[in-house]
Every structure is written in structure tokens, then in C-alpha cells.
Amino acid sequence: MIERTRIPLHRDPKFRALVIQILALAFVGYGFYSLFQTTVDNLVARGIQTGTSFFDEVAPFQIGFSPFFDYKLGESTYIDVFFIGIQNTILVAVLGIVAATLLGFFIGVVRLSPNWLISRGALVYIEIFRNVPLLLQIMFWNFAIFLPSLPAPKNSIEMGAFYLNARGFHTPLPVIDDSTGFALWMSMLAVLCVGLIVFARRAKVRFQETGQQLPVVWISLGAIIGGGYILYLIAGSPLIFDEPVLGRFNFKGGGQLPLPLFSLWFALTLYTAAFIAENVRAGIQSVSHGQTEASHALGLSRKDTVRLVTIPQALRVIIPPTISQYLNLTKNSSLAVAVGYEELVAVWAGITLNQTGQALVIIGMTVAVYECLSLFTSFVLNWYNKRIQLTER
Numbered sequence: 001m002i003e004r005t006r007i008p009l010h011r012d013p014k015f016r017a018l019v020i021q022i023l024a025l026a027f028v029g030y031g032f033y034s035l036f037q038t039t040v041d042n043l044v045a046r047g048i049q050t051g052t053s054f055f056d057e058v059a060p061f062q063i064g065f066s067p068f069f070d071y072k073l074g075e076s077t078y079i080d081v082f083f084i085g086i087q088n089t090i091l092v093a094v095l096g097i098v099a100a101t102l103l104g105f106f107i108g109v110v111r112l113s114p115n116w117l118i119s120r121g122a123l124v125y126i127e128i129f130r131n132v133p134l135l136l137q138i139m140f141w142n143f144a145i146f147l148p149s150l151p152a153p154k155n156s157i158e159m160g161a162f163y164l165n166a167r168g169f170h171t172p173l174p175v176i177d178d179s180t181g182f183a184l185w186m187s188m189l190a191v192l193c194v195g196l197i198v199f200a201r202r203a204k205v206r207f208q209e210t211g212q213q214l215p216v217v218w219i220s221l222g223a224i225i226g227g228g229y230i231l232y233l234i235a236g237s238p239l240i241f242d243e244p245v246l247g248r249f250n251f252k253g254g255g256q257l258p259l260p261l262f263s264l265w266f267a268l269t270l271y272t273a274a275f276i277a278e279n280v281r282a283g284i285q286s287v288s289h290g291q292t293e294a295s296h297a298l299g300l301s302r303k304d305t306v307r308l309v310t311i312p313q314a315l316r317v318i319i320p321p322t323i324s325q326y327l328n329l330t331k332n333s334s335l336a337v338a339v340g341y342e343e344l345v346a347v348w349a350g351i352t353l354n355q356t357g358q359a360l361v362i363i364g365m366t367v368a369v370y371e372c373l374s375l376f377t378s379f380v381l382n383w384y385n386k387r388i389q390l391t392e393r
Contacts, residue, residue, distance in 0.1 A: 051361070054078055059078050085345075088341070092265055093333055095265050138336075170254050176238060177240040330373050
């Protein structure tokens with residue numbers, strides 16, 4: 001029987017690696033603690049007591065845009081400002097991600113068009129918008145294009161109950177008049193959506209078995225719009241609409257899409273779409289040309305080849321770098337302070353910080369919000385990317 005020689009701990013590479021990692025972690029932790037304590041001591045020396053007691057203090061400034069939270073000057077607190085900033089940041093990020101994805105996908109496909117003029121036009125778009133600093137683009141669209149081009153509120157461009165001017169786009173605002181009827185309408189819409197999901201799955205099974213396609217997207221859109229309106233009438237029209245009315249200086253009532261939000265969204269969309277377009281182009285070109293030739297041999301048109309063969313395989317290459325662009329778009333929304341849009345950095349890490357002086361708490365909370373938004377976005381898209389990956393036997 002062979003006896004195993006026991007290795008001394010100081011010569012065991014695993015033990016030494018563990019000790020080194022523990023020491024490194026302790027060193028880094030001590031460094032962060034020292035930095036935190038030094039910051040707190042400096043704030044105390046300047047008469048600023050670090051804490052969260054200011055959360056319940058009334059915010060002495062006005063916030064002009066808050067679509068989901070009710071903000072009242074003289075009543076709302078600083079913590080309300082924090083949540084309104086998060087709300088406005090998420091709003092522009094979601095709108096930007098959706099628009100940039102659609103535009104970037106279209107430009108990326110057009111970039112590979114056999115038509116020389118169209119493909120070169122897409123190339124010019126990509127090279128212009130991805131090589132100009134985003135802050136400059138935001139200020140260009142807001143101050144050089146939209147503000148000089150749009151009229152004052154008294155000379156607004158009228159489109160029925162809708163008004164467009166230099167302060168934004170004013171629309172009628174739906175208000176719940178009958179809560180019971182509204183709940184009934186929502187319930188019927190939920191049933192309709194479930195039915196459409198079942199219909200889409202059966203249409204997919206039918207396509208896989210017979211090769212016959214149904215226009216699922218158009219049928220679903222028609223059912224949601226037409227069926228939703230019919231269900232709305234059946235529920236007794238539970239909504240009323242608060243229409244904007246021109247006052248002395250601006251419109252009162254209704255809803256408003258402020259110009260800074262539109263300028264920021266527009267610039268973020270054009271800038272991010274240029275990078276997504278390159279991801280799409282690279283993903284499409286990664287698909288073997290033999291796949292395209294095989295689809296043509298089976299009688300598929302160019303449109304069906306792109307939709308059924310090329311894009312599903314290209315997505316496995318497109319999604320990973322596109323996740324980074326979504327994260328960049330969310331973080332780039334902090335540039336909104338240049339045009340006065342009231343997102344998290346502007347109202348919380350800007351105005352609130354200047355009012356209270358609580359730099360440590362406010363900056364820490366701001367960093368935590370962006371970290372959570374980035375991690376959530378990465379988690380969702382990584383889950384989807386894993387789901388569509390090829391499964392090897």
C-alpha cells in the first residue's frame with residue numbers, strides 16, 4: 001500500500017491562492033472603508049451630517065414632467081424627487097431601446113442591400129452618427145433644429161385636439177371615469193391577448209407541419225386595435241379625455257411630451273441605432289452563404305430567406321454586443337441635463353445634491369440605480385440569448 005505524502009499548507013498552491021485572495025479582499029475592503037470614513041469626516045468638518053433624514057424634507061423646487069407620479073410644489077419630498085428621476089430615466093431608456101432596435105435593425109439589413117445607392121446611404125448614416133459625440137448631437141437637435149423651427153405656444157400647430165409648439169407636444173389625457181367599466185375592459189383585453197398568444201402558437205405549429213404561413217403580426221394588430229375598441233364600447237366607454245386648453249402663457253390640462261424628452265430620445269435613437277446596425281450587419285454576414293443558397297434552392301424568396309433563415313441564426317451573434325449598446329443608451333440618458341430633461345442625474349444628483357449637500361448618500365444611490373438597471377437589462381437579454389442558442393447534442 002502506497003502512503004500519500006502530506007503536502008505542508010505553506011506549499012499547497014490551492015491554500016496559498018486562497019490566502020492571497022482573502023488578503024487582497026481585506027485590503028480592498030479596508031481601502032473602501034478608509035475612503036468612506038475620510039469622506040464622512042470631511043463632510044462633518046464642513047457642517048454636513050451624512051444621513052437619510054433629508055428624505056422626508058419638502059423639496060423647494062418644481063418638477064415639470066412626471067407622467068406617473070403626482071408632484072406638488074411645497075408638498076412633495078426629496079424621496080419623491082428620487083423616484084420621479086428614476087421614472088423619467090426608465091421612460092427615456094425604454095423608448096430609446098425600442099426605437100434604436102427597430103431603426104438599427106432596418107439600417108443593418110439595408111446596409112447589405114444589393115442596391116448600391118441604398119447600401120451606401122446606410123453606410124453614410126452609420127459613419128456620421130456614430131462618429132459625432134452624443135452630447136453634441138443632443139444639443140444640435142434641441143437648440144439648432146427643434147427650438148428654432150417650432151412656434152411659441154400661442155402660435156401652436158393645431159392638429160385637432162393635438163398641439164405642437166416649442167415647449168412640446170400636447171395631447172388629450174385619458175382619465176378613468178368608470179372604474180368598474182375600466183376593470184371590465186382590462187379583463188376582456190387580457191382574455192383577448194391570451195387568445196392571440198394561443199393563435200400565434202398554433203400558427204407556428206401549422207407552419208412547421210405544412211409550411212403554410214399566416215400573417216400573425218397583422219392579424220394580432222388588427223385584433224388588438226379593432227377588438228380593443230369594440231370591447232371598449234361594450235364596457236361602456238369608461239374613459240373620458242382631458243383636452244389641453246391654451247392659457248395665458250402655456251397650455252393647461254391634457255398631457256404633454258416635453259421637447260427636451262423628444263430631443264434626448266431622438267438623439268439617443270439615432271446614435272445607438274448606428275452601432276446596432278453594425279452589429280446586425282456583422283451578424284448577418286456571419287451566417288454561411290450556403291444557408292442562403294439552400295433556401296433559394298428550396299424556392300424561398302429573398303424576403304423569406306432573410307426572415308426565416310438568416311435572421312434567426314444571426315441573432316445569436318447580434319444579441320451579445322447589442323446588450324452593451326442598451327446599457328450605454330441607459331447610461332447616456334444622464335446627458336439629459338444639457339437640454340433640461342428631468343431624469344435621475346438632473347433632479348437627484350444635480351438639484352437635490354446642491355440643495356442638501358448630501359453628496360455621499362445621493363451619489364451612492366444614483367450609482368446603485370444605474371447598476372440595478374444595467375444588471376436587470378443584462379439578465380433579461382442574457383436569458384433570451386441563452387434561450388435562442390443552438391443546443392448541441
